[in-house]
Every structure is written in C-alpha cells, then in structure tokens.
Amino acid sequence: MAGRYRLDSKLGGGGMGAVWLARDNRLGRDVAVKQVISTADLDPDEAEDLRRRALREGRAAAQLAHEHAISMYDMALHYGEPWLVMEHLPSRSLAQVMNVVDTLPPYVVAQIGANVADALAAAHAAGIVHRDVKPGNILIAERGRDAGIVKISDFGIARAKGDNDPDGVIIGTPAYFAPEVARGNDPTEASDVFSLGATLYTAVEGQPPFGFETDSIALLHRVARAEIIMPTHTGPLTEPLLEMLQPDPARRPTMAQARDLLARVVLGPGGSAAALRGRPIQNEDGTIPSWAQRSAHFAEPARPRGSFVDRPLGAATQSTGGPRKSAKGFAPADLLDRLLPKGPVPDNPQDRIVAYAPLAMAAMVAVILVALLVALVIALVV
Numbered sequence: 564m565a566g567r568y569r570l571d572s573k574l575g576g577g578g579m580g581a582v583w584l585a586r587d588n589r590l591g592r593d594v595a596v597k598q599v600i601s602t603a604d605l606d607p608d609e610a611e612d613l614r615r616r617a618l619r620e621g622r623a624a625a626q627l628a629h630e631h632a633i634s635m636y637d638m639a640l641h642y643g644e645p646w647l648v649m650e651h652l653p654s655r656s657l658a659q660v661m662n663v664v665d666t667l668p669p670y671v672v673a674q675i676g677a678n679v680a681d682a683l684a685a686a687h688a689a690g691i692v693h694r695d696v697k698p699g700n701i702l703i704a705e706r707g708r709d710a711g712i713v714k715i716s717d718f719g720i721a722r723a724k725g726d727n728d729p730d731g732v733i734i735g736t737p738a739y740f741a742p743e744v745a746r747g748n749d750p751t752e753a754s755d756v757f758s759l760g761a762t763l764y765t766a767v768e769g770q771p772p773f774g775f776e777t778d779s780i781a782l783l784h785r786v787a788r789a790e791i792i793m794p795t796h797t798g799p800l801t802e803p804l805l806e807m808l809q810p811d812p813a814r815r816p817t818m819a820q821a822r823d824l825l826a827r828v829v830l831g832p833g834g835s836a837a838a839l840r841g842r843p844i845q846n847e848d849g850t851i852p853s854w855a856q857r858s859a860h861f862a863e864p865a866r867p868r869g870s871f872v873d874r875p876l877g878a879a880t881q882s883t884g885g886p887r888k889s890a891k892g893f894a895p896a897d898l899l900d901r902l903l904p905k906g907p908v909p910d911n912p913q914d915r916i917v918a919y920a921p922l923a924m925a926a927m928v929a930v931i932l933v934a935l936l937v938a939l940v941i942a943l944v945v
Contacts, residue, residue, distance in 0.1 A: 564646060565639035568596055584651060587636075594636060597647040603907035617645035624649075624718040626689045630841045631682040633702070633716040652714055653706050657766060658698035660854050666769040669800040671852060673699065673828035674844040676763045676803075677836050678713040683759065686718075687752045687818050693718060694750045696758035697739045698765060698919070703844070703855050711843025711851040737782045738771040742810050745786035753812035756821050760807025763825075767797050772808060799828045 564570060568585040574595060575582050585596045599617045602610030617638070624635035637648035657675065660667070667675075681699055683693060693700075695717065704712040737745065741757035744750050764772045772791040773782060789810035798825075803824040809815045816824065826836035843851055891915055 564596065565641045568594065568646075568648065570596070584586050585648075587648075595633075595649045595651040596639075597649065599645055599647075602644065614645055615923065617647060621645070621647055623691050626691060627682070628716070629682045629685045629687050631678040631714050632686070633714050635718075640793075648709060652704055652709065652716075654702040654704045654713075654714075655855070656699050657701040657703065657762070658678075660703065661698055661766060661769075664854055665710045666796065667766045667852075668846075669767055669796075669798045669842055670829060670847050671798055672763050672766045673764070673803075673825050674839060675703075675713050676759065677822055677825040677829065677839050678819050678844075679715045679759060680825055681836055681840060682715045683755055684818040684822050686906060687755070689931075691718070692750050692752055693755050693758075695736060695739075696755055696762055697736045698762055699736075701762065703874055705855060705857040710845075710857075711845070711855045712841070737779055738765075738773065740783070740786045741812065742789040743812055745783045751812065752818060753815050756807050756815045756818055757809075757812070759818075759821065760804050763800070764794060764797070764808065765805050767800060767804075768794050769796075798827075803828065 564585065566590050568587055571584045571586060573581055574584050580596045583596050583598065583739060585594050587594050590632040593648075599613055602613050605613070609740055621635060621638035624633075627635065633652060634650040635647065636650065638662065639646045639648055664799050679696070683696070686693060693715070696715070700715060700717045702714045702716050704710055704714070739758040741750070741754035744754050761772050770792075772794075773785045774792055791808055794804060794898075803821065806816050806824065815821075822836045827834050828840055846852055
C-alpha cells in the first residue's frame, strides 16, 4: 500500500472503514493502517467528503501525543484513496474484556478512567473532541513491556472544536451518548466527559447507564431524557461517576477535573493523576489483571461477542442478564459454543487458525457424513 506498507491481516472495522495490521517496510515496524471506505462507486461530492473526513482525522489525531492515546504516524495515499497509519498496540479492547469477565472492580476501572481522561484532557486542550468514547475504543496492551497499559484509540470521527457534521447527522454509539447529543446537539468536550462516565459505569455495573434496549430509537429517547439507572456496585467511584453523568453539561466536571477525581479513587485524597501516567493498570495487590495478559484463558464467556457494549447507531442491542444457563439434553447452540473459540479472537493469523480448528474439523466431518448419507440413499434407490 502506497509503495511502503505491506498489509498482513485485518484487525477490525468500523463506520469509517477497516483497520489492518501492516508492516512499514521503510522503518521496519508494525503499524495499524485504516482504510477509508472505498469511494469507487460514490458520487464525486460524496467521495470528496470521505477524503476530507480522513484528512481531518489525520490532522486532528496528529496534534495529540500522549502516553495513553494511540499515535498517528502518517496519512498515505494509495490510488488516490487516503489511508491513516497509526501505532499498532497488541491489545484487548475494554469491550472484549467486558464480554468475558462481566464486571470489573472499581479500583481497576478508576485507573482505566484516569488514564483515558488524562489523554482526552490533552485532546481537549488541543481543541479536539473525540465524539465516540466507548469500551471498543479503549485498548489495554496484552504483551511485552506495555502489558496493562491503557490507550484511547480511534479518533475516526474526532473533530476540531467548531468543525461539525452537516445536516445534523448523529454519529457514534447511542449507549454512550450524552443526553444533549441524543437530542441532536453537536458533541462537545462535556459530551466526551459523559461518554467516558457511561463507559466506566458499564465496566463496573455490567450494563450501560440507560440499561438494555433492542430498539436504537427507543434508546435514544431514553438517553435524551437522561434516565440513568442509579449504580449499585460502584463503591468509591459513585461520586465521580455521578458527577460525570450529570444531565446538564454545564454541571459536569471538565475532563481534567474528572481525571483528578478518578485518580483520587486510586491514590487517595492527595493523589495526582501524574503518578498513574504511563503505569500499567493493577489490582489492589499490585499485580496486572489476568485478563490483560495474552496468556489469559477465559473458561466461559459471560456474554456473546458483539454484545451491547459496542453497538453503533442503528444496530440492535441485546442483553443476556449474565451467563447463559445450560439446559439438560442436547442443544445445537451448546455444541456451537464448544466449537467456537473462547474469549477474544486472536489477532495473530496462526493463532486464529488454531482457535477455529475445532469448528473447521466439525464442519468437515459434517460434510463427509452428508456425502455418505447421499451415497447410501443413491445406492438404495438404484
């Protein structure tokens, strides 16, 4: 790509395009590259708008250099299409973690929040509003010296302050919208504060602050009315979260103030967020949580992949209410659960092949059995 980057494997995708693991042949390092949705079949004006969005993202993210934010390296053009080249962090997203561990302790969540708030405070100081803070955009490094380090990613719909979308288009994930955004107002620094509060609430409570809702429009109405469910498991995080989730944006703390409130939950009244900067998240006993390490094995996911924690606008959300109970007797769904890989899908292609090997073998056996059955029927008929 662009005569420099060799694509390796697809890491994921979103509203603005696919993200790939690639090799920078010039500098000899792994990078993440984001392919903007192809403009080949679009109207020229729409195509140009997409290119402007990508360039805007590159410009916005390039202004931010922080230990807890994914770095932007380059904006490359390939056959006239823009590709964003970013830091590659081998990691699990908080959404992936939430799909397997159900809830996290307030002490750990406070560290995640303080680190992310620190990066977002720097973004706000540079005049950048993220606009899509959610569990899927919070990454936790899972290997090497960086294991346990938290970084906010995907400024894919970030905007410089005052640079808003045309036609009042609402972009983002409804479960983490601030009430004023759900009502159609432009996102601001205050709405980023609310979205981070909603994300941390979800990590502790096991559900978003507005609960579960399969209808995105109904969810938007609930968010617009600021009908949050009072938390019951947040402990020392309760006061900071309720401040961040204030319905009136004017009454919310700034991101820097939210960062300090969260840091004090970890370090005590005199604690400073600077003491947490660049430090991996830890349990109260000083160890890195097992789910933040690549070697971690998850026995049974509490929620299916792609659950409520990362649903974009327009996608159905679903709730499970906790781990699924196994019914007596045989159920095809139970067999499928046994064959599918447990926990987050590996990033490495070789690991992914191994993870899906049982499912592939089962499919092969099924094909052979069907072929034998057809052969037997033909033999009996003839």
